Amino acid sequence: MTKDVIALTPRMPDPWAVLAGLLSGGPDKLASTRGEGAVVQLCDREGRPLVSVEAPLLVSVEGEAERLLGAVPPPVPYWWTEARATTGVAEAEQLAGTFAARLAALIGGSAWPPDAVGSIAVVKTDGVSVAPEPAAAQPAIDVLTERVAVVIQDRPVVAMTAWLSDAFRAAATAGLGLQIVSPADTTLSPAVRDALGGRPSRWIVQDDQDGYYDGLTGAVLRWQDGSFDPVLSPDATEEDPRTPVAAAYQQVHDTGERQLALTFRTVHPADERLVLGGGLEAVWRELTGEPPAGWGTAEPANLPWSPARLTDVAHGRAPEPTWFVVVGHRSRPGIATVRVTRTSAGVEEEVALAFGYGAGEEPPLDALPVAAEALATRHHLQSMLVQLRKARRDIAVPPRFEGPGVPLAFVLGAEEVRAMPGDRARRVPLDGRPVPLGPRTRQAMYYPLPGDPSDLTGWQEFERLMRHLKGA
Incomplete structure (x- = not known):
């Protein structure tokens, strides 16, 4: 139950x-x-x-x-x-x-x-006893050890609810990892996946065959020494600590579904007239034809889209950082997480955005340069990476292997281009020529990359580009 x-x-x-x-x-x-x-x-x-x-x-x-x-x-x-x-x-x-x-x-x-949900009659609870403090002190935490806080979630989608957000904060404050345990038919919201970070934090999936496994890596897990940790293969060595991968994790079928993923950072001058979320809305409109549907500080996203109200919340919490989730309309599945931080450079927005497409739908790749130009010319873009990956249209993260994304494009903001010596930003070791964005006096650069989800060599091109831009 x-x-x-x-x-x-x-x-x-x-x-x-x-x-x-x-x-x-x-x-x-x-x-x-x-x-x-x-x-x-x-x-x-x-x-x-x-x-x-x-x-x-x-x-x-x-x-x-x-x-x-x-x-x-x-x-x-x-x-x-x-x-x-x-x-x-x-x-x-x-x-x-x-x-x-x-x-x-x-x-x-x-x-x-x-x-x-059954009867509305009074439930008999005579003689019931529950867990003592401190595990019961945090409603979302089910098991507490010296290493991790464990949360059990039996829901279709493990989302970044207010409950779970509190659990993340409590675990971080105590210096603990957070481990989420769920049934095999559960999926993960991208907001939770991105918040899990590194070990010992994990998504633990219950499995009939292998017991438990990591829903993001497939590693078979066991409860040992106060946390879920990988089981070592019989032939593992100290130099090669390999672990078995759950059979359920490897059950992969290419359905033709794709996700278009964008991660970008903007840095705004700290001005009383600043309105946040404008860059995200511009990209959303260019790629879907409409603005986001809603936003919130947890899931479910409960408020209609409003950059002004989002800005008010971030301003009220400053100088502490603020995290938001933004969702799209039913016609085009989309979700973004936004982290707003006050730094010495100004007000930074870090955005991770993904849209889902079915087997018969084509991602709007031709609109990417236009979206990038809007960010570069009107929203103080610092950099952006665009990827295409084989993944679910509904954006949910399954406990199955999903291949990595491949880079479609990298964009460098106008200030970053201007700060580079000579023509380094314009003369790059790529087959495709960079596309200048914006006015000649203040140009950003759009670098197209191969972007074939079946071919990971695009990351070699991306790495070559990064080494060149850094002067390595």
């Missing part, structure tokens, strides 16, 4: 509806709060949490419940209320389901997953 239950309601759960849900364990169950009231917890008699309920989130972006849950929500805007049960306590899971069922019964809507 799932540990997370979500109520999708057309109206905000009022205090009486929340109270009725919290009484799903009977009047003897205690309620407490965390996170300055943002999380309400249903606790046992010792004050240890059985169910943690996040503050309701107003979602005004179409397609997020479908993308992350496979659920059909009420028409936007609707309210998304998450309840997380304490791991390993069956009664706690029933409490979470009953809480969501009561909300839906009182104010309309539905609950996810349907099979986790």
